[in-house]
Amino acid sequence: MEQPNAGILLIAEPFLKDPNFMRTVVFLCDHQSEGSVGFVLNRRYNISLNDLIDLELDRIIPIYYGGPVQLDNIHFIHQRPDIIQGGTEIIKGVFWGGEFDEVVDLLKANLLGDDDIRFYIGYSGWGIGQLEEELSTNSWLTVKAVKQIIFHNKNEELWKDALDLMGKDYRIMKNFPIDPQLN
Numbered sequence: 001m002e003q004p005n006a007g008i009l010l011i012a013e014p015f016l017k018d019p020n021f022m023r024t025v026v027f028l029c030d031h032q033s034e035g036s037v038g039f040v041l042n043r044r045y046n047i048s049l050n051d052l053i054d055l056e057l058d059r060i061i062p063i064y065y066g067g068p069v070q071l072d073n074i075h076f077i078h079q080r081p082d083i084i085q086g087g088t089e090i091i092k093g094v095f096w097g098g099e100f101d102e103v104v105d106l107l108k109a110n111l112l113g114d115d116d117i118r119f120y121i122g123y124s125g126w127g128i129g130q131l132e133e134e135l136s137t138n139s140w141l142t143v144k145a146v147k148q149i150i151f152h153n154k155n156e157e158l159w160k161d162a163l164d165l166m167g168k169d170y171r172i173m174k175n176f177p178i179d180p181q182l183n
Contacts, residue, residue, distance in 0.1 A: 001141065001142045001143075002142040002143055002144055003142070004028060004031045004036060004131050004132065004135065004142065005028065005031050006028055006029055006030050006031055006090050007028065007029075007090050007091040007144065007145050008028050008142050008143065008144055008145055009025050009026065009027060009028070009041075009142065009143050009144070009145045009149060009162055009165070010025070010026040010028055010038060010131075010140040010141075010142060011025050011140060011141040011142070011143065011159065011162045011163060011166070012024045012025070012026075012139070012140060012159070013138055013139055013140065013141060013173075014173050016139055016140075020040075020067065020068045020124075021040070021124075023042075023159045024040045024041070024042055024043060024159065025040070025041045025042050025149065025158055025159055025162045026038040026039065026040055026041065026067070026124050026140075027039050027041055027077065027090075027145055027149075027150055028145075029077075029088075029090050029096045030096075031131070033128065034128060035125060035126050035127045035128055035130070035131075036125065036126040036130075036131045037123050037124070037125055038067070038123065038124045038125075039064070039066040039067065039075065039077065039120045039123055039124060040064065040065055040066055040067050040120075040124060041064065041118075041149065041150060041152065041158060042064075042152070042155040042156075042158035042159060043064060043065040043155065044062055044063075044064055044065070044155055045062075045063040045064055045065045045121050047063060047121075048060045048061055048062055048063060049061035049062070049063050049074075049107075049119050052074070053104060055104070055107055055108055056108065057107065057108070057110075061107065061114075061119065062114070062119070063119045063120065063121050064118060064119065064120050064121070065120070065121060065122065066120030066121060066122045066123040066124060067120075067122050067123045067124030067125065068122060068124070069122055069123050069124065069125040070122055070123060071121055071122040073121070073122065073123070074100075074119055074120070074121055075096070075097065075119070075120045075121075075123055076096075076097065076098070076100075076103065076117055076118060076119045076120065077090075077094060077095065077096050077117070077118050077120070077150060078094075078095050078098065078103075078112075078116055078117040078118070079093050079094055079095065079115075079116060079117075079147065079151070080095075080106075080112065080116045080117065081095050081098075083102075083106060083111065083112075084098040084099065084102055084103055084106070084117075085098055085099050085102060086098040086099045090145070091144075091145050091146075091147075091150075093147060094145070094147060094150055103117065114153070115151055115153075118150070118151065141163075141166055141170065143162070143165045143166050144165075146165065148161075149161060149162050149165065
């Protein structure tokens with residue numbers, strides 16, 4: 001298990017009941033003494049970016065539910081630092097943020113594909129010591145993040161595929177019921 005740091009995945013343990021995080025994978029982008037910030041990778045939001053911004057595109061740009069904090073903000077993770085300025089590299093080749101107006105122009109010009117960028121409404125946040133407390137109670141499994149999971153295109157499979165990164169000892173968890181009392 002990895003210590004909390006930018007660039008790790010937080011994989012919800014199979015029986016976590018919190019509706020914000022049940023069977024989710026969170027990409028941790030910032031972890032400092034003041035707290036932590038990450039984005040839920042596998043929960044599509046009920047609206048699209050097109051609903052929020054007039055993009056005049058023929059395709060729908062999905063938004064993901066980044067977490068329950070500040071649902072009035074849009075964040076993005078991308079792998080195109082060659083055309084998006086100002087992002088912070090979290091893991092090799094994966095960046096958080098950048099110039100949003102630039103991104104809108106690139107979308108309008110059809111220069112960004114779904115594999116290049118992901119948008120999140122809100123974020124997952126933890127205050128001082130909160131994430132460490134949740135880790136000590138085994139609410140999360142941790143593993144180094146990889147691009148294939150961050151830009152995974154099947155939300156319903158992402159949690160299980162992230163567990164595969166943990167190794168064979170954790171694969172059995174993929175088949176655990178959400179509520180073991182109902183088994």
